[in-house]
Amino acid sequence: MSEDILINITPQETRVALILQGAVQELHIERTLSRGLAGNIYLGKVVRVLPGMQSAFIDIGLERAAFLHVADIWEARPHDNSSAPATPIEKLLYDGQAVMVQVIKDPIGTKGARLSTQISIAGRMLVYLPQDAHIGISQRIENEAERELLRGKVQKLLPPEEKGGFIIRTMAEDASDADLQMDVDYLRKTWATITQQAKTRPAPNLLYQDLNLAQRVLRDFVNDNTSTIQVDSRENFQMLQQFGTSYTPSVLSKLVHYTGERPLFDLYGVEEEIQRALGRRVDLKSGGYLIIDQTEAMTTIDVNTGSYVNGRNFDDTIFKTNLEAAHAIARQLRLRNLGGIIILDFIDMESVEHRTAVLAELNKALSRDRTKVSVSGFSQLGLVEMTRKRTRESLAHILCEVCPACGGKGQVKTARTVCYEILRELLREAKQFNPREFRILASQVVVDMFLEEESQHLAMLGDFIGKPISLQVETAYHQEQYDIILM
Numbered sequence: 001m002s003e004d005i006l007i008n009i010t011p012q013e014t015r016v017a018l019i020l021q022g023a024v025q026e027l028h029i030e031r032t033l034s035r036g037l038a039g040n041i042y043l044g045k046v047v048r049v050l051p052g053m054q055s056a057f058i059d060i061g062l063e064r065a066a067f068l069h070v071a072d073i074w075e076a077r078p079h080d081n082s083s084a085p086a087t088p089i090e091k092l093l094y095d096g097q098a099v100m101v102q103v104i105k106d107p108i109g110t111k112g113a114r115l116s117t118q119i120s121i122a123g124r125m126l127v128y129l130p131q132d133a134h135i136g137i138s139q140r141i142e143n144e145a146e147r148e149l150l151r152g153k154v155q156k157l158l159p160p161e162e163k164g165g166f167i168i169r170t171m172a173e174d175a176s177d178a179d180l181q182m183d184v185d186y187l188r189k190t191w192a193t194i195t196q197q198a199k200t201r202p203a204p205n206l207l208y209q210d211l212n213l214a215q216r217v218l219r220d221f222v223n224d225n226t227s228t229i230q231v232d233s234r235e236n237f238q239m240l241q242q243f244g245t246s247y248t249p250s251v252l253s254k255l256v257h258y259t260g261e262r263p264l265f266d267l268y269g270v271e272e273e274i275q276r277a278l279g280r281r282v283d284l285k286s287g288g289y290l291i292i293d294q295t296e297a298m299t300t301i302d303v304n305t306g307s308y309v310n311g312r313n314f315d316d317t318i319f320k321t322n323l324e325a326a327h328a329i330a331r332q333l334r335l336r337n338l339g340g341i342i343i344l345d346f347i348d349m350e351s352v353e354h355r356t357a358v359l360a361e362l363n364k365a366l367s368r369d370r371t372k373v374s375v376s377g378f379s380q381l382g383l384v385e386m387t388r389k390r391t392r393e394s395l396a397h398i399l400c401e402v403c404p405a406c407g408g409k410g411q412v413k414t415a416r417t418v419c420y421e422i423l424r425e426l427l428r429e430a431k432q433f434n435p436r437e438f439r440i441l442a443s444q445v446v447v448d449m450f451l452e453e454e455s456q457h458l459a460m461l462g463d464f465i466g467k468p469i470s471l472q473v474e475t476a477y478h479q480e481q482y483d484i485i486l487m
Contacts, residue, residue, distance in 0.1 A: 030213035039210035125172035128187035132165030298341035330365030339390030435486035
């Protein structure tokens with residue numbers, strides 16, 4: 001099945017949508033202000049060497065000089081596994097020296113960025129270490145046979161004159177030789193460009209910036225099923241053409257500049273899909289629906305039949321709803337980028353055959369996911385447990401924040417509950433203080449409750465404490481918020 005990729009670019013953010021059969025499958029969002037500097041490579045200029053602190057300040061063209069400690073200087077470390085002390089920084093650096101550095105920690109507050117001279121360039125499946133000479137493997141790949149197999153595959157792909165090293169990432173577990181070769185070629189070409197710029201540019205200067213989202217699309221997302229990559233910005237379309245010509249020439253024929261009058265995301269219904277992806281409820285075409293709840297510990301997805309009654313019998317209705325839900329769940333996991341532990345509560349099925357079929361349909365739908373997933377069978381409680389690797393923030397965490405009214409609970413106290421809290425607080429205050437009057441500051445709905453249904457209880461309390469009680473609406477207050485003023 002052919003897949004279309006839409007890239008919407010504005011000065012403040014880049015958004016990418018993957019469309020399959022007219023439906024949005026994945027959404028990726030990158031905001032300009034949150035990109036940071038970590039991973040950037042600069043040709044810096046030593047401003048000051050501090051032997052007492054075994055540190056140096058490096059000018060990399062930012063507002064504040066960056067910080068380099070001797071422990072982060074590659075040349076200072078013993079590389080023979082000996083316990084010899086590091087070479088003193090004053091023997092390695094001097095004022096005015098040009099040095100290639102990489103940001104390992106962004107500037108925070110008044111502190112400048114932290115630097116290292118050990119360069120690493122991340123690809124999709126490999127990390128290139130041009131100053132190293134060994135092939136390492138991510139510790140998350142625990143199977144020793146798999147580790148040796150991957151090490152051997154990468155070793156065979158390297159040219160005899162290769163001097164750099166590589167770290168094999170977990171993404172490489174199921175990668176083909178062609179995918180690994182493409183990553184090796186991309187990383188070596190990137191390093192060649194960096195070293196060439198370092199020889200010709202003056203310090204301080206930016207030599208390499210980690211790829212932005214649009215560039216990562218060309219490197220990581222495009223495959224044989226990709227039909228078109230539509231970009232709605234002429235300037236960025238031309239930049240992507242230049243990038244593709246140098247690094248991913250095979251995808252250039254799929255790159256298209258969208259010039260239509262309607263916004264690209266509106267044309268394909270992506271904006272509406274984003275709004276729906278932020279809600280709890282997902283309606284199915286049959287009339288059933290899903291309820292998705294994302295918590296700190298896990299995500300739960302509950303399947304309901306809703307108004308669907310078209311089956312031959314009730315068991316048939318449940319089975320068909322669960323089959324449709326399996327496809328919808330797989331799509332929502334990608335769309336919302338939900339990761340970690342996920343619990344699926346399908347509608348209870350008595351038939352073992354039906355359970356097996358639903359589980360097979362779920363696994364089939366999840367096979368299109370580029371993120372690693374693991375699915376267990378039905379538990380004794382009829383739940384399906386699965387995990388999906390966390391690769392980035394979920395859509396809700398990127399676009400939303402905790403509700404200031406409910407504090408993330410997803411519910412607020414009723415107006416009546418708040419009224420009774422206020423009455424208890426008034427009684428408490430009356431026992432400790434002796435003001436002329438009590439004034440209640442609260443939201444419109446709470447004040448209305450006191451003026452109507454709870455007016456008798458408020459009057460009774462006023463008579464009991466022997467003090468007048470007045471009400472004042474604060475439009476800025478949410479339903480649970482109130483204050484009691486002693487006049």
